[in-house]
Structures are given as C-alpha cells and as structure tokens.
Amino acid sequence: MNRAKIQGIGYSVPDRIVTNSELEKYMDTSDEWIQSRSGIKERRWVSSGMGTSDLAIDASKKAIQMADIDPQTIDLIIVGSLTSDYFFPGVSAQVQDALGISPIGAFDVKAACSAFIYSLSIGDQFIQTGKFQTVLVIGAEVQSTALDMSTKGRDMAVLFADGAGAVILKKHDGDSGILSTHLHCQGKFLKELWCEGPASRENPRLSVDMLKEGRHFPYMNGREVFKNAVRRFPEVIQEALDENDLSIDDISLIIPHQANERI
Helix, strand or coil, X not given: CCEEEEEEEEEECCCCEEEHHHHCCCCCCCHHHHHHHHCCCXXXXXXXXCCHHHHHHHHHHHHHHHHCCCHXXXXXXXXXXXXXXXXXCCHXXXXXXXXXXXXXXXXXXXXXXXXXXXHHHHHHHHHHCCCCCEEEEEEEEECHHHCCCCHHHHHHHCCCCEEEEEEEEEEEXXXXXXXXXXXXXXXXXXXXXXXXXXXXXXXXXXXXXXXXXCCCCCEECHHHHHHHHHHHHHHHHHHHHHHCCCCHHHCCCXXXXXXXXXX
C-alpha cells in the first residue's frame, strides 16, 4: 500500500509582534480581558506590502530544505487559504512560479480554518493512488488586513493573526506516515463564522454601501463557534482513533487548530 509520509516541514511568521497592550489603543479591551478569554498574549501581523504568498513561499522553501529534495521533483502544489493575494489566481500559482518549478498542477483549497487538513487529505489521496510521488501542501493566511479594528470587531481582532506552514509529502512503503484523514462540514451554520463580501451575488461585488455597513469584515458568533468546537473536536478525534484501532492512551500529543486556550 502506498502511504504518504511528511518528509519535511517549514513555517513562516511575520516579524511584527502585536501585543495585547497595543490593541488597547484601537478598541475597548485589555491584556487581562484577552488573556482570560483566549490565553493569547501576542500575535504576528504582516507589515504593509507583505501578503499570504510571501509567507507561503518562505515556509515552502524551509520544508523543501528539511526534506532535502530538488523542487523540480514536486508533482503537485496545494495551498489551503481563504486570503490569497488576489481575488484570483490563487497562492499556489505564485508558489510554483517563485520556486521555479516546471508547469505542474497547483491549486488552492478554500476551507477556512480546516483548509490545511483538507489540503493534506487531498495530497494524501494522490499519493495513495500512485498518481504522484511528492506533494507540497501549504496552509497560509493573512487575516490581520481584513479585521475591524474597532470595539465592534474586537472578538475577531484579538484572535486572528498571520502565518504559514508547509509540508512535503512523499510516497512511503513502510508502516509510518499519514494513517487517515477525516473531513466534515455543516453548512447550515456558515453565517456563524463568515465574511459576506466581496460577493459574486452582488453587482458590483464590493459596493460603497457594503463598506459602510461593514459587510466586508469577517464576523464570528463566538459562543456558537466555541460550543461547536468543543463538541466536534472530541468526535473527530475519536473517529480517527476508531479508524486506526487506537485509544487515546496511544496518543503522545494532540495539536488542534484553535486560537483559544479554553477550548
């Protein structure tokens, strides 16, 4: 059986550190308020002129170096992101160009917080089927430039930040590697965490009225998102354990995606 194994990893974060105290200048908040609700002391935000592609490219180069491979051996690039530099094309095209890789498949996956897992799962399937030998998978976001920096938007602004992570997946014939991936969606709750505009159902896609009403800012119903995360995390973890005949006692480390220490 073909199995995908993570051969190299890389990450990239902006140099700019934004503390809770700095956020006090923009909105009604405090270091104590933020830490008590999220456990966050500081976050990384990009400086002017830096985009998601810059972080993705940097993380990719580090992953390639760790994997000790020639970039030309990469068969496919998958980027999980909803904050591409441009409305189109996606970040994957910029990564392919920046790495000087010959024309190969490259596409973005827009699955918000779950995008890296979705991208990893897709890369895993391509290797399992024998279609590809080496896949570059990236998760990258620049959220800071889309935040409402007023008190109205503080529930989002104090949590979200910028960064990228990349892995090189390689075909592996041994027992180690990605054991399984599990994907779920419940679209009826999409407006509990969403960003309405720009929108293809609007003409123009971004209007003065939309800007005035703040519909271009992301919105989160924090209470509902918290409840859903607390319920769904254990469910999908148990699903993965059952799939591989494991128990929680077999696990040394759990790394969830969540910007909240309380969860």
